[in-house]
Amino acid sequence: MKNNTKKIKALTGGYAVAEALRQVAPDVLAVYPITPQTPIIESFAKMRADGDLDTEIMQVESEHSAMSATIGASAAGARAVTASSSQGILYMAEMLPIASGLRLPIVMAVSSRALSAPLNIHGEHGDVMAVRDMGWVQLFAQDAQEAYDHAVLSIKLAEELELPVMPIMDGFHTSHTTERVEVLPDDVVRDFVGERRTEGSLMDQENPVSYGTLALQDTYFEFKIEQNKALHKAGAAYARICRELSVMSGRKIEGSVESYHLDDAEFALVIMGATSGTAKEAVDALREKGKKVGLLRIKMYRPFPQKEVARALAHLKSIAVFDRALSPGSYAPLYQDVVTTLHDSASFKHEIASYIYGLGGRDTLQKDIEKAFTELEDKDMSSKTRYLQ
């Protein structure tokens, strides 16, 4: 593809995802409103109303039914998509391991948001962390561009793996913020994602299949092992698809992790989502002062890119892991993953601190992140969790 065919637009993350979905043209989109996801479905509904699309939009009566209908449609061979946030994701939580257990290539675009109570509609990763063990691929976007890229490639990734994929952006910080987004031409996206193969779907009357059988003590275990093996293939598939997208777009698109000034760094931060941008600014500012600091951004959180993370962080002295969620009663989720991943690697010698930031939409400023680097440098490494309040 020639780069000059792409369009540069000023889009919110929510609109960028809707634009990607319009280009992908799913057969079925089942939706239920919840802030801060609604800009996705509202924008999509307008595109449909303007005649750009012939997707069947289902205005269902709950998120449980949104995921159920998506499951029915996907099992019927359709390309089926939904979107949600926060309480909505938990309302459909029953259906999430069913979508993955049935090996259905569903995509759910997420604007992540804090969980009640108390009620809070703002950005946080508490919702998606609560469903991190549902057998879905989880991708975290840094900005509206990546939210767009992920919405395009998730369909392809899901259909290749026969597993559901959850492209995630931070509610409000990304979903409602207007940014520069390079949009690929429609035909390029359509060629890229192709058509869904429908063999083995409910449409096949000649060779009827039964979905959702009862597996007892003698077979359930094997089902789950097979499913987990399939999920672990997501890292390599994602990296390859990102390379393909890089070629098509002329933009460098990283695989499961992005290293930022890590090669010669002594102190690093591990982070994902929208605040990565601010954290990179902090790295730049400290680098200018001659500090050897860097950053590792996790793009794919599930499956957790253990090899890539271990490789990227192997040479570091001290690491600060930034979580935008709690795991109440234990260490923060990303911190747990990083610590266990590094502990597994042969040369475990790191000091790792846990920082919690941005709960309920609290702003995280560049100076807060710079302070964390100072603490790393000062060897202020107590194991207690620190809160950037």
Add this chain to the structure above:
Amino acid sequence: MNKDLTKRLSPGHATCAGCGIPAIVRTVLGATEEPVIVSNATGCLEVTTTIYPNTSWKVPYIHSAFGNAAATAAGIDAAQKALQKKGKIQKKAKVVAFGGDGGTYDIGLQALSGALERGHDFLYVCYDNEGYMNTGGQRSGATPYGANTETAPVGVESFGKGQQRKDLMEIVKAHGIKYLAQANVAYLADLKKKAQKALETPGPSFLLVLQPCTNLWKFPTSEYVAIGKLASETNFWPLYEIEDGNYVINYVPKERKPIEDFLKTQGRFKHLFGERNKEIITQIQAEVDRNWEKLERRVASS
């Protein structure tokens, strides 16, 4: 077994001896030669027909959870519309959802309501065995007043379930769908006729089918047809349909039998026949008669 009967649900399944569920499924699916896709709620039908690596289903089938048979069916309907528009399929199959009373009156009511309101092209069949029988006989919104269940047990302070059953037919009717009917596994010819009408109805249609449960209504396995018949002969379970809002009663007993004739056949009502609970039987009889009169008035004003 009759090959025609087992064309869509094979004889190899694990329902209890004396269970009417397979007869309901075969009668409904046998009422059309057109292709069908089945969506099934978690429950007796699902666990007895899909034990991996086997399946009893000879038609495309999906079970995903308990409360969402209607939402899943709706998704299949939407998928078919989209795939037909794109020319990927020539013809839509009729989507038929099956759920028990727990999956329909209770946990699946919202999903059913949503799918009816949106006007999806599907038939929803509730096989009503008046309780959560797959989990061992707990009370549901369909369990009749006075029945002894595991979660509304009889005791010194209790005569069993203390509430009347929900009127699901009226709830479904309130969605303004074109065809719905109440049927009974003991009257298969009537069920077949209703299934044919329901399947020919464009948009949503609904069948509520009584399914006496040998295990938890507590009667001998040979008796489900006899007990089903008594349910209608006593007017406990009238057979009727609502077409375009008009009520038609399909069966009027020559002489309405007293409700005791139905209640005394089942262990779940045994406690009502002691001196202490006589009043409960009187109340049940009064409620049956009231409901029948209500139904007659609806027929008259149709």
